[in-house]
Amino acid sequence: MDRELARQWLTTALDEARAGLAEGGVPIGAALYGPDGVLLGRGHNRRVQDGDPSLHAETAAFRAAGRQRSYRGTTMVTTLSPCWYCSGLVRQFGISRVVVGEAETFRGGHDWLAQHGVEVIVLDDPACVALMRDFIAAHPALWHEDIGEEA
Amino acid sequence: MDRELARQWLTTALDEARAGLAEGGVPIGAALYGPDGVLLGRGHNRRVQDGDPSLHAETAAFRAAGRQRSYRGTTMVTTLSPCWYCSGLVRQFGISRVVVGEAETFRGGHDWLAQHGVEVIVLDDPACVALMRDFIAAHPALWHEDIGEEA
Numbered sequence: 001m002d003r004e005l006a007r008q009w010l011t012t013a014l015d016e017a018r019a020g021l022a023e024g025g026v027p028i029g030a031a032l033y034g035p036d037g038v039l040l041g042r043g044h045n046r047r048v049q050d051g052d053p054s055l056h057a058e059t060a061a062f063r064a065a066g067r068q069r070s071y072r073g074t075t076m077v078t079t080l081s082p083c084w085y086c087s088g089l090v091r092q093f094g095i096s097r098v099v100v101g102e103a104e105t106f107r108g109g110h111d112w113l114a115q116h117g118v119e120v121i122v123l124d125d126p127a128c129v130a131l132m133r134d135f136i137a138a139h140p141a142l143w144h145e146d147i148g149e150e151a
Numbered sequence: 152m153d154r155e156l157a158r159q160w161l162t163t164a165l166d167e168a169r170a171g172l173a174e175g176g177v178p179i180g181a182a183l184y185g186p187d188g189v190l191l192g193r194g195h196n197r198r199v200q201d202g203d204p205s206l207h208a209e210t211a212a213f214r215a216a217g218r219q220r221s222y223r224g225t226t227m228v229t230t231l232s233p234c235w236y237c238s239g240l241v242r243q244f245g246i247s248r249v250v251v252g253e254a255e256t257f258r259g260g261h262d263w264l265a266q267h268g269v270e271v272i273v274l275d276d277p278a279c280v281a282l283m284r285d286f287i288a289a290h291p292a293l294w295h296e297d298i299g300e301e302a
Binding site for chain 1: 202203205206210211214216219220222223235237238239242243244245260296298299300
């Protein structure tokens with residue numbers, strides 16, 4: 001896909017990440033776009049806000065999109081490289097494309113997705129990097145909890 | 152782990168699957184047990200009931216367990232082989248063990264999990280097989296929707 005459009009869609013995910021930060025949460029946001037470019041769902045990590053470890057940004061956006069008969073042609077846009085949980089979501093449901101804001105502060109399963117036919121675009125966005133770098137420095141334990149890593 | 156204990160824990164997941172069926176939902180259930188054998192959370196697929204595609208049985212049980220600092224030593228018990236989404240959950244959070252009721256009606260990512268160090272026990276439970284076989288025969292479109300497969 002066109003990188004300019006990818007950057008435009010990333011702003012939706014980044015707005016979600018910033019909303020999460022403002023709520024005291026893990027600042028990762030995501031948005032699911034349809035094949036026609038219509039926004040199907042958007043969301044952000046809600047571990048802190050809802051005490052719900054199952055709501056990563058991507059699963060929150062997926063949930064917000066509701067039941068869909070097919071994910072062919074859809075694009076998951078996320079501020080951060082998707083972890084195995086969220087990469088598994090993309091693969092299982094046949095989401096066609098993943099736009100990754102950055103993969104510098106955390107590297108998830110996006111290479112695995114590319115190997116399995118998903119179109120992956122990594123944007124190396126400085127705003128996404130700064131958001132996570134500051135968050136990880138300020139709240140290392142919360143970050144490790146969110147990705148299931150022991151201290 | 153001991154297969155007798157695994158079978159005992161499977162009854163919790165099977166009860167959840169049957170509860171889901173009684174609600175008109177996809178009959179897959181799961182339970183997350185702690186290292187000490189304490190039940191941390193249980194749940195079932197809620198696609199139909201809540202219109203929520205993000206709640207597979209395993210993610211529902213994981214969610215019900217709430218925030219945990221570590222999943223080391225925990226066991227995810229599920230009536231059906233975990234799809235990529237749920238397999239990704241297990242891998243990302245370092246859940247140590249997966250007990251699978253059956254992998255005959257659907258084969259997900261449990262071999263991949265075993266390759267990545269997760270202890271996997273497949274029980275080939277006839278009650279789990281019958282539940283899914285009957286459900287798939289009666290509601291093929293709903294089943295395909297739940298695993299993101301096109302007709």
